[in-house]
Amino acid sequence: xxxxxxxxxxxxxxxxxxxxxxxxxxxxxxxxxxxxxxxxxxxxxxxxxxxxxxxxxxxxxxxxxxxxxxxxxxxxxxxxxxxxxxxxxxxxxxxxx
Numbered sequence: 001x002x003x004x005x006x007x008x009x010x011x012x013x014x015x016x017x018x019x020x021x022x023x024x025x026x027x028x029x030x031x032x033x034x035x036x037x038x039x040x041x042x043x044x045x046x047x048x049x050x051x052x053x054x055x056x057x058x059x060x061x062x063x064x065x066x067x068x069x070x071x072x073x074x075x076x077x078x079x080x081x082x083x084x085x086x087x088x089x090x091x092x093x094x095x096x097x
Contacts, residue, residue, distance in 0.1 A: 002070035003028060006077035010059070015081055017046070017066060018054040027071035028053050035063040035080075045071060059083050 005019040017030055025048050032042040041064070046055035053068075061083050069076040 002072075002074050003068050003077045006066065006068050006079050008066045008079040008081045010081050010083045013058055013060070013083060015057045015059050015064070015066065015083065016054070017057065017068060018052070019068060019077065020051050021048050021053065021070070023051060025051075025070045025072075028068050029071050030055055030057070031067040031069075031076075032057060032059065033065040033067065035065065037065045061085050 002022045002025040003019060004021055007018050009016050015032070021028065027048055028046050030042075030044045030046060031040050033040050042057060042059075044055060044057055046053045063080065063082050066079045066081055067076040068078075
């Protein structure tokens with residue numbers, strides 16, 4: 001497993017994704033899925049610097065499954081995030097078990 005940790009939070013329509021990787025990982029692929037995990041809605045990449053990655057993704061209101069893996073492939077770290085309307089409180093992504 002090259003992606004070691006995943007932290008995902010949402011605020012004002014933006015999901016912030018960050019975490020750590022093993023030393024040999026140079027970039028991560030960030031997939032945003034619908035709540036069921038069946039349909040990928042977005043795919044973005046982020047560079048890894050000194051074993052850490054960070055990226056922000058604009059997203060509409062809803063529930064999402066976040067998956068982050070080494071750009072070269074491998075196991076995926078996942079979290080679930082709820083993007084709320086601007087006047088509602090949003091959730092912090094919790095690792096999926």
